[in-house]
Amino acid sequence: MMPQKKTQDVVLTAVWGDNPVFRQILGICSALAVTNLVLNTVVMGAAVIFTTALSGLTVSLLRKWTPRVIRMMIEVLIIAFYVILFDQALKAYWPDMSRNLGPYVGLIITNCIIMGRAEAFANANPPLLSFVDGFFSGLGYTIVLCCVAVVRELFGMGSLLGMPVPFFSSVLWDRWIIMVMPPGAFFTLALIVWLARTIQVDREPKKGGVT
């Protein structure tokens, strides 16, 4: 029972309690830019999940043999390895998407979440648990970004995943051009963070108000 409980804890903390976006506002750099379309966001999210999960696993596997002083360097190399894999695969099998995402896939390397998980979790935990933690941290992050993307694409373009949505694509709906432009991403994310934090602050009145 014990290990299962622990895994559950890790999953819950990763997705909700410690959600990288609400709680720590980390790593939105490399991904806000692609939230103008839901499809782009999903692919980007898949890339992040792939990288966090596998780099967590690898860092954890190697943790006993990694000298403390150069561990950051090693972690960066491990992360870069997975990002290059994903980037090359995308370029080979889905060149249009690769062009859409532009430099942002490569920028996953500097995504603070992945480094953060490697440093804070994978360094001190067994491989399988690190894999789960990485996977769900990536998932929590992807869910938030998908929320942003859904709002932006729906209000800005009247479609979801490229398909027109009945009411929003008709003449009755005046498209919010601002949602397609960069400010839309800031406003949407701000509102989502506000909502999530308000709920969290209500639940745990003692611990609220991080930074």
Added chain:
Amino acid sequence: MSLGSHMLHLSVILFAAIFTDNILLARFLGMCSFLSVSRQVKTAVGLGFAVVFVMTFTITLDWFAYRFVLQPYGIEYFRFILFIVIIAAFVQFVEMAIERYSPVLYHNLGIFLPLITVNCAILGASLFMVIRDYNLAEGIAFGFGSGAGWMLAIVAMAGIRERLNNARIPKGLQGPGITLIIAGIMALAFIGFTGVLSGG
């Protein structure tokens, strides 16, 4: 291209990087430090200068590395790793230099100097340089402009946030929430510059 039109071309790249295509407000790069280090104007200015400096030099180094190492051997896909290593080494060097010559600045920037290594804006600028196929002069103009644009945004944000200390903000919106909203309004304002370029 004559010298005059060449200079004009470069200044357009510079201007675009600072205002219309601001790396932070239009490209969302360098958000982490933007959100966490924008509480005081003084620190923001320090970090801003560090970013301008690091970005201008790393983009130059990365340009040479890409042109003379990666391209000749056809191993462009190694650019992520090579660029990161160059940036990390350069930041390490700057950190040692600041520690030696300006302990005050070193004390103020504290933990954030190493964070420049994982500042997406730095790597992002280099990757944009590759994608847009800039030559050396264009790359330097772009790197300097991006750094200056980032600094402009973070210093303006720090100025606003210092005033916000006295404002009553809903609990859930404090910190990152309100900062994101201000960033959105700033991004709107920067979009206003677009006409300057296309009109001219």
